[in-house]
Amino acid sequence: xxxxxxxxxxxxxxxxxxxxxxxxxxxxxxxxxxxxxxxxxxxxxxxxxxxxxxxxxxxxxxxxxxxxxxxxxxxxxxxxxxxxxxxxxxxxxxxxxxxxxxxxxxxxxxxxxxxxxxxxxxxxxxxxxxxxxxxxxxxxxxxxxxxxxxxxxxxxxxxxxxxxxxxxxxxxxxxxxxxxxxxxxxxxxxxxxxxxxxxxxxxxxxxxxxxxxxxxxxxxxxxxxxxxxxxxxxxxxxxxxxxxxxxxxxxxxxxxxxxxxxxxxxxxxxxxxxxxxxxxxxxxxxxxxxxxxxxxxxxxxxxxxxxxxxxxxxxxx
Ligand code: TXA
Ligand code: MG
Numbered sequence: 001x002x003x004x005x006x007x008x009x010x011x012x013x014x015x016x017x018x019x020x021x022x023x024x025x026x027x028x029x030x031x032x033x034x035x036x037x038x039x040x041x042x043x044x045x046x047x048x049x050x051x052x053x054x055x056x057x058x059x060x061x062x063x064x065x066x067x068x069x070x071x072x073x074x075x076x077x078x079x080x081x082x083x084x085x086x087x088x089x090x091x092x093x094x095x096x097x098x099x100x101x102x103x104x105x106x107x108x109x110x111x112x113x114x115x116x117x118x119x120x121x122x123x124x125x126x127x128x129x130x131x132x133x134x135x136x137x138x139x140x141x142x143x144x145x146x147x148x149x150x151x152x153x154x155x156x157x158x159x160x161x162x163x164x165x166x167x168x169x170x171x172x173x174x175x176x177x178x179x180x181x182x183x184x185x186x187x188x189x190x191x192x193x194x195x196x197x198x199x200x201x202x203x204x205x206x207x208x209x210x211x212x213x214x215x216x217x218x219x220x221x222x223x224x225x226x227x228x229x230x231x232x233x234x235x236x237x238x239x240x241x242x243x244x245x246x247x248x249x250x251x252x253x254x255x256x257x258x259x260x261x262x263x264x265x266x267x268x269x270x271x272x273x274x275x276x277x278x279x280x281x282x283x284x285x286x287x288x289x290x291x292x293x294x295x296x297x298x299x300x301x302x303x304x305x306x307x308x309x310x311x312x313x314x315x316x317x
Pocket of ligand 1: 023025026028052053088090102105109113132170173175184
């Protein structure tokens with residue numbers, strides 16, 4: 001059920017059950033971090049492998065004390081600069097954080113989401129919420145309440161309605177090796193923006209990133225329809241004659257009779273707007289029974305990098 005009843009949301013969570021929460025990035029599937037029953041349900045409902053740790057959502061920076069055992073200076077600078085917001089910090093965990101949340105790792109991922117309804121909810125709870133994105137494992141992340149409803153239906157008591165997710169793409173994840181910041185996942189805050197605050201951040205190549213953030217399996221965020229990522233769209237269309245083609249484009253439509261549907265992510269070539277429309281566009285295209293989705297490669301800077309990262313994962317078989 002999609003509802004904006006925060007009191008009912010609290011009741012469900014207090015009974016060790018799950019709800020979906022709105023955030024500025026994507027909808028999350030949330031439960032009490034200290035309830036083994038609730039956390040086990042998260043993994044089951046998502047069909048998520050247990051080795052893939054969850055993000056803990058807080059509403060007050062002071063909560064870091066109960067969750068972590070060490071905070072590098074640059075982590076605090078980032079938290080102060082970007083929280084509430086689309087930044088997740090991976091920090092050395094406090095012994096009280098259950099192993100189920102961290103998949104047995106000695107670090108915990110934490111973020112303060114920037115959504116008024118979810119912040120209001122978190123303030124009224126006596127525990128933080130663990131919440132992965134509210135999609136079955138390896139499906140496209142939900143950016144609207146009804147995406148979540150379509151995925152889980154009656155299995156989920158409540159989707160707390162917070163409207164469409166403004167950023168529309170997951171948080172940026174920064175971890176630390178000692179005191180040195182490392183990018184674990186490209187996300188809604190550009191790496192340039194992060195580096196403007198703390199200086200250079202080590203960026204591992206994709207293969208190296210995978211063990212650090214185990215959720216970063218190469219195929220992820222994927223539509224069921226075959227998807228290609230291309231620089232030259234017109235050329236690519238020619239190689240799919242007689243096929244039902246859908247296009248995912250940055251700013252400009254293509255004139256071609258063969259195309260069944262085109263999703264334009266930002267007519268003004270605005271990367272932020274494009275990122276916020278990406279998953280809805282993929283959801284839309286995926287419903288059309290196409291033979292192929294051809295996606296345009298984005299400019300390789302700012303949120304263009306994040307969009308390319310997600311599209312690369314969507315195109316892996
Ligand atoms: O924007 C977001 O971050 C959304 C909203 C709901 O907050 N959440 C989200 O969660 O994207 P999820 O579970 O879909 O992705 C979390 C990522 C996974 O790739 C996981 O491996 C990584 O965070 N992660 C969690 N704990 C970690 C840890 N201790 N060390 C390294 N990576 C971790
Ligand atoms: Mg996810």
